[in-house]
Amino acid sequence: MAKVAVVYWTGTGNTEAMANAIAEAGDGIEVFNVNDFSASMVADYDAFAFGCPAMGAEELDHDEFEPVWDECVSAFGQKPVALFGSYDWGTGEWMDTWKDDAIAAGVNVVDTVICNLEPDDEANEALKALGTTLAG
Numbered sequence: 001m002a003k004v005a006v007v008y009w010t011g012t013g014n015t016e017a018m019a020n021a022i023a024e025a026g027d028g029i030e031v032f033n034v035n036d037f038s039a040s041m042v043a044d045y046d047a048f049a050f051g052c053p054a055m056g057a058e059e060l061d062h063d064e065f066e067p068v069w070d071e072c073v074s075a076f077g078q079k080p081v082a083l084f085g086s087y088d089w090g091t092g093e094w095m096d097t098w099k100d101d102a103i104a105a106g107v108n109v110v111d112t113v114i115c116n117l118e119p120d121d122e123a124n125e126a127l128k129a130l131g132t133t134l135a136g
Contacts, residue, residue, distance in 0.1 A: 001027065001028045008034060015051045015084070018113070018119050021127035021131075029135055037068060039068075039075045046136075047082075048082070050084075054086070074105075081107050082113070083098055113126045
């Protein structure tokens with residue numbers, strides 16, 4: 001079973017709830033607030049799920065989340081990375097942009113999960129499946 005790091009930033013608690021749903025998939029999955037994770041920790045894990053809600057005009061949080069994400073991108077290598085997050089308005093465009101930018105930077109993006117506001121039953125099932133996939 002792979003060792004998985006689930007790293008998130010949350011403004012309202014919705015993305016934290018998503019991170020915890022991923023962790024319910026099983027042993028070997030550790031959840032970190034983005035402030036407790038750094039690029040130096042990437043080598044300790046086999047797979048990752050990074051979560052950030054849509055902010056502003058459908059973008060990532062610039063203050064806390066994005067600096068850590070940017071540092072980790074070059075450390076991932078070909079390890080599998082999933083992206084997740086919640087949104088309140090719009091259509092989830094921030095996730096499409098984030099995924100495209102990550103792939104262009106060489107990140108091995110294996111899946112994405114988004115939900116409007118807090119995760120419902122469908123989103124929770126998708127998140128648990130994501131955790132199962134990452135944990136192998």
